[in-house]
Amino acid sequence: MADTGDILIVIPARGGSKRLPRKNVLPLAGKPLICWTIEAALEARLNARIMVSSDDEEVLTIAQRYQSEGVIAYKRPDELASDTASTADVLIDAVKVEQAAGHDPKTIVLLQPTSPLRNAEDIRAALDVYRKGGCEDTVVTVCEVDHPTAWVGTIGEGSRLEGIDLSGKRSQDYPKEYRLNGAVYVVQSHLVLNSGSLFTECLNASVMPRLRSQDIDELADLRFCESLI
Template sequence: MGDTGEILVVIPARGGSKRLPRKNVLPLAGKPLICWTIEAALEAKLNARIMVTSDDDEILETARQYESQGVTAYKRPDELASDTASTADVLIDAVKAEQVAGHDPKTLVLLQPTSPLRNAEDIRAAMDVYREGGCEDTVVTVCEVDHPTAWVGAISEDSRFEGIDLSGKRSQDYQREYRLNGAVYVAGIAGLQKNKGLFTYSLRASVMPRERSVDVDEVLDFRVCEAVFYNQK
């Protein structure tokens, strides 16, 4: 197994959101959406530093409720709060802030707050895949797709549905396929800084169940997560 070195968990959370306004602090099953990710990071017990990076005072104030448990609330520069700011730039800035504070992280764990159903077990599983791969390739969490991509096509201007497999095969006759679910990313910080990007040439996958792979982008996603949490009670 590889040596991860010091681990930095980064939870990036902008204040702006067009399709679901203020989604990162919307109350989900009794607490702001972002709290589910912060608490999952704490429960994973990675012996890591945890940073919430945001441009928004309400989000940062929410994160400060966990300061006694080692969570840092970091206000990112204004230029990294726009729609055009890349995730890689936000992560590099977070790493620089850690280094200025006297820390030297070697491994980055990115947790998007829009994946509230992802739990501590999923985070630890992704870290295990990273270590088993020698800490060289970026690890991404994935889930199995609902339907074969052979059934996905395009619609032309005259309403023709094109590019799909019309062989009549059953879904179970196709090879299993997976998609990124955006819940957990694990990467080496040296590569992130050198390449200005999160992904290595080859990736390793940590598989999560579909029921924990909901990415909150609009109201329907939020309602699905609410239903899952309330059904667990």
């Protein structure tokens, strides 16, 4: 099995959010949303460096609670706090900061704080898929879709429903399909530095259960996750 080299876990957490303001610090089952991801990263026990990259003082203060466990609370530059800054830009900045501090991460594990139900097992499973693939292709976590995409269409003029498969096949008659769930990404650091992208031409998938694939985008998502917890 291939060696991942030094691992850097990056948890990007901006202070701003349009649809659900301050979502990264909102309480979920008694603790701030971002804590669920920090604790999952720690519980994965990957012997990795863990960095919370944020522009927000409240987020950084929360991250500092875990400083004794090795979590780095890093205040990113202002230009990386805007809506136009990409995730790849944030990762490039994180790697360069690590390199300036004398570290040389070979593998980046990206954990979005908006996936609070993703756990340590899911993180380790994604890294296993990455190793088995020779540490070449980016690994993304996915989950099975609720319904076949053949049942998804668009609404045109005059409320006309278009693009739907009306063959009458049952859902189990279609092949299984999967979607990105945004919970875990594993990528070579040099790929991000050289191409400015998270993704290789081919991607490998690590499958997660649908219930752990919840993404917090609005208040209803937060409440649903709370009910699951």
